[in-house]
Amino acid sequence: MIQLHECVPLTRQPVSLYLGARFSRFSLGRRVHITRTFVPTGEKLSASRFTRAPSALVCEASFGSQEISLRRDDFQSHGLPEMVVGVLGGGQLGRMMCQAASQMAIKVIVLDPLEGCPASAVAHEHVIGSFTDNDAIEEFAKRCDVLTVEIEHVDADTLEKLEKRGVDCEPKASTIRIIQDKYLQKVHFARHGIPLPEFTQIDDLESAKRAGELFGYPLMIKSKRLAYDGRGNSVAKSPEELSSAVSALGGYDRGLYVEKYAPFIKELAVIVARGRDSSILCYPVVETIHKENICHIVKAPAYVSWKVRSLATDVACKAISSLEGAGVFAVELFLTGDGQILLNEVAPRPHNSGHHTIESCFTSQFEQHLRAVVGLPLGDPSMKTPAAIMYNLLGEDEGEDGFQLAHKLIGRALRIPGASVHWYDKPEMRKQRKMGHVTLVGPSMGILEARLNTLLSDESLDFHSTARPRVGIIMGSDSDLPVMKEAAKVLNMFEVPYEIRIVSAHRTPELMFRYAKLARERGVQIIIAGAGGAAHLPGMVASLTPLPVIGVPVRASVMDGLDSLLSIVQMPRGVPVATVAVNNATNAGLLSVRMLGVADVDLQSRMSQYQEDTRDEVLAKAEKLEKVGWESYSSAS
Known part of the structure; x- marks a missing residue:
């Protein structure tokens, strides 16, 4: 060089x-x-x-x-600097990395032993060879400006030798060495003050029993190396199960450690990008749902409090800051019942929990990884859609039967609004093998969950009947319905899904509490609350939910609705309620449409058309009055 x-x-x-x-x-x-x-x-x-x-x-x-x-x-006078990025591994992650590279005219060549590996069809070049073979990696590196990985189980010794010769490896060999050994990973992060489940190494049955006495049961037994996608993990529920759990992992000679069981309530993940200048950007925290220890569903963003999101992001940033090299990293976390965030493990590459970013974020994790390793500015990791769900297409059967089942699901997915299908083109189908994924994007998590449920069922794909409500219309009594139905008419006109409920702040406080707390999780984005008399419903609901609440004062038998109006508008600081005029549920419906239109171009366009129509209606009336005179106009009315 x-x-x-x-x-x-x-x-x-x-x-x-x-x-x-x-x-x-x-x-x-x-x-x-x-x-x-x-x-x-x-x-x-x-x-x-x-x-x-x-x-x-x-x-x-x-x-x-x-x-x-x-x-x-x-120097190159146009475009990006001409770069050749070498990727060790040609699986689905390498495939999606190549697809992102094509948009930036970055040449990606992959090293993989499988002739028809997923990346081979889209890479600039596929070099057939093992990413664990010293000679193959050294020859491959001669053709690259920068060397990176799509799998951490590579020859770290060879990477270290190449770095000493001046080869640009991102992330660094030291990072790969730490992460590919799960026990070394734990030791490293413990030294840097990262919160972890308690762990210890075991060498024989006696040390395993001591760990069980120390940590209790169930006891997590894990392989140090080659552990991913559910492989390398076993559970002993009692001392009597220790031997069988260890045998399932190949015995003590394989290299094992144990971990105290973390009583988590959710599994979270954060994709972290680190540039060559050590700058760090984090993607939104997501929730991961596993099936047989394999990532099954990812929900973005995670439905957790802002405090939990901040804590998870801080732990992820601190963990990646302790490593060396540029690229995208995935940090998997446990959220415990008492609000703690514990680090589970880290991957030094793009990750299953970040696949949604292709459709849901301004910069996908794959583009971000390429930006990082070649030294380009890091991209915006924020979401460009309110919600996203990633569903892994796992093999449900062997061979041709498995392909038939997968293709049937893909056919259904292609009919779903906001769905994108990614098929990895793997030549062999096996049970629980990752064959592809489907990403759903949309205006709310509730709507996406309904669409996912329809995708996975045998129901007819009628999305108008299965659409989750975006607006909740609630009232304290059925006597308020003649007023509140006007909001429903507006939402019907704009084709906004909604629900109508009777929820009394005084007679059914438990129901009100539950409704307000669960509305956001169900996909409701705005609540219209009508109340008369004391009119506590809008304010009480606003104090329980982060969703915007629109209050409709309902005219009662006394005080002509003034009592309702004053009650709703006089909320204390910190508990806002947008209040319309007495009995004016129509404006509440229109205001909710405008709020939704901030993130919905179609609704915003329809609202603009509605304004034009009302203007034209007024102009037509003015023209008629001027033309026929007030007497004829009045008699015609």
């Missing part, structure tokens, strides 16, 4: 700085890395001497009389 150091005058005062990005290309069969140093304008540069290092030609520049520079046309 040839490394050149370019010195370029600065146009501003007064200090030197380094441009972190490096441009690389092939020159006479060797890679050339050019680093540019900026110095104060007016200073002259000279080459004081050149020294030949074993793997690089180094230019040591000093101030003097002789000016030096590199030709400006040595």
